[in-house]
Structure formats: C-alpha cells, structure tokens
Amino acid sequence: MTLSFSILAGTAFLIALIHTVLGPDHYLPFIALSRSRNWSVKKTLLITLVCGAGHVLSSIILGAIGFTFGIAVTQLKTIEAYRGEIAAWLLFVFGITYLIWGIHRAVKNKPHRHMHHHGDGTEHVHKHTHNDKHIHVHDSGRKKITTWILFIIFIFGPCEAFIPLLMFPAFDSNAMTMIAITLIFSITTIATMMVIVTLSYYGLSRLTNPKIGRFGHPTAGAVLVLCGAAILFIGL
Numbered sequence: 065m066t067l068s069f070s071i072l073a074g075t076a077f078l079i080a081l082i083h084t085v086l087g088p089d090h091y092l093p094f095i096a097l098s099r100s101r102n103w104s105v106k107k108t109l110l111i112t113l114v115c116g117a118g119h120v121l122s123s124i125i126l127g128a129i130g131f132t133f134g135i136a137v138t139q140l141k142t143i144e145a146y147r148g149e150i151a152a153w154l155l156f157v158f159g160i161t162y163l164i165w166g167i168h169r170a171v172k173n174k175p176h177r178h179m180h181h182h183g184d185g186t187e188h189v190h191k192h193t194h195n196d197k198h199i200h201v202h203d204s205g206r207k208k209i210t211t212w213i214l215f216i217i218f219i220f221g222p223c224e225a226f227i228p229l230l231m232f233p234a235f236d237s238n239a240m241t242m243i244a245i246t247l248i249f250s251i252t253t254i255a256t257m258m259v260i261v262t263l264s265y266y267g268l269s270r271l272t273n274p275k276i277g278r279f280g281h282p283t284a285g286a287v288l289v290l291c292g293a294a295i296l297f298i299g300l
Contacts, residue, residue: 069241076245079225080252084260089155089221089291090116090253091260093214096287098265100166100280101210105265111211112261115218116254122147123223124246127230137227144222148295151220156292158213163285170279223253 084090094115098108123144130140226249230242 069244072241072245073248076229076248077252079229080249081256083223083225084253084256089295090119090257091264092287092291093155093217094257094261095264095268096284097210097214098261099268100284105262108261108265109258111214112258113254115215116257117250118215119218119221120223120226120250120253122219122221123226124250126222127227130227131230140227141224144224144227147220147222148224151217151222152292152295154213154217154220154292155288156296158217159285159288159290159292161285162210162288163282166279166281166283166285169281223249 091112094108094112097103098105098111103111126140126143129135130137229245229249
C-alpha cells in the first residue's frame with residue numbers, strides 16, 4: 065500500500081462520513097417514516113440499505129460512463145447538480161403530500177367518546193381512536209408506494225463529492241485504485257446512514273406518548289418538507 069493510496073483512501077472515508085452526517089436527507093426520512101409507519105428495525109434498516117445502495121450506485125454508474133466516454137468532470141458535476149435538484153424537489157413535494165395526508169389522518173383519528181348503556185341501568189363512557197395500528201389489507205399497497213417513492217428519490221440523489229474524488233486515480237488510469245476508492249466511499253456512506261438510523265430508531269422507541277403517535281404522520285411529512293427545503297433553498 066503506497067502513501068498516495070493511503071491518503072486517497074483516508075480522504076474517501078472522511079468525505080463520505082462528513083458528506084453523510086452533514087446531509088440530514090441521508091437519514092432523517094428513514095427515521096421519520098419508520099416512526100410514523102411503525103416499521104420494525106429490520107425493515108427500517110433494509111429500506112435504508114436499499115435506498116443508500118441506489119444513492120451511491122447511481123453516481124458510480126454516471127462516473128463510469130463519464131470516464132469511459134471521456135466526458136469532462138465539469139459536465140458530470142453539472143449533471144449531478146441537475147439530479148440533485150430533481151431529487152430535492154421530489155422530496156419536497158412528497159413531504160408536502162405526506163404532510164397533508166398526515167394532517168387529514170390525525171384529524172380523523174381524533175379521540176372520541178361513546179356512551180354505552182347496559183340492561184341493568186348502568187352507563188359508562190368508552191373512549192377510543194381509529195389509530196394506525198388498526199391495519200387493513202388494502203393498506204399494504206400504500207406502504208409499498210411510500211417505500212418506492214423514497215427509493216426513487218434516492219436514486220436521483222447524487223453523491224456530489226464522489227466524482228471529483230475519482231479524478232485522481234482516473235488520471236493515473238489505475239482501475240484497481242478506482243475500485244478500491246469506490247468501495248470505501250460507498251460502504252462508508254451506507255454504513256453511516258445505517259448507524260445513525262439505528263441509534264435514532266432505538267432512541268425514539270422510548271417515546272410512547274399516544275399524542276406523538278397520532279401526529280406521527282404529519283411530523284414525518286414536516287421532516288421530509290424541511291429536508292427538501294434545506295437542499296433547495298439553503299444548499300445543504
């Protein structure tokens with residue numbers, strides 16, 4: 065292992081780590097949706113893994129095409145910027161849609177009372193909600209749609225730092241170094257996403273307030289909107 069490779073490998077690791085940690089859109093959507101939709105930790109991590117893989121794989125494919133056909137790095141970065149804008153708008157619109165749907169569901173699930181009369185003359189009040197744990201067969205399709213939308217958003221979401229990182233081994237035409245750097249960057253990005261999601265999942269599992277559960281969907285929608293807005297208007 066040469067000194068230059070060690071430096072490049074370390075740089076790839078740090079860039080992937082910082083890029084992921086400083087990009088809340090890499091993990092907040094999974095945290096919010098897993099909480100609102102009562103996903104198990106296994107399902108949450110599986111969705112995170114698949115979306116993370118799609119996220120880095122799309123940039124890897126674009127970079128491979130660019131270097132194969134001699135497309136300039138500046139052009140590739142422009143394409144990545146367009147992809148990033150598309151992903152941000154998709155996340156923003158999805159968040160608004162989910163927020164509106166969540167508010168409607170929260171209003172519909174407002175706790176209400178029923179008076180029960182018994183034959184012996186006694187009466188009592190029964191309080192209940194049509195909560196999210198009352199799952200019907202037709203709900204499964206909606207949950208799959210949510211997962212697919214999230215996956216598509218991450219497919220469009222670029223790894224902005226990845227292609228410039230490949231410039232150095234590309235100039236040396238060193239295929240093995242390019243593969244190694246690609247693996248380091250990809251594994252670090254996905255692993256960081258999954259670690260943050262896991263820690264947040266178990267941290268939030270301590271919150272059992274029924275009011276939080278009722279407003280879980282609107283909260284998730286608001287998180288998605290904020291993530292999209294942060295990318296579009298702040299450049300986060």
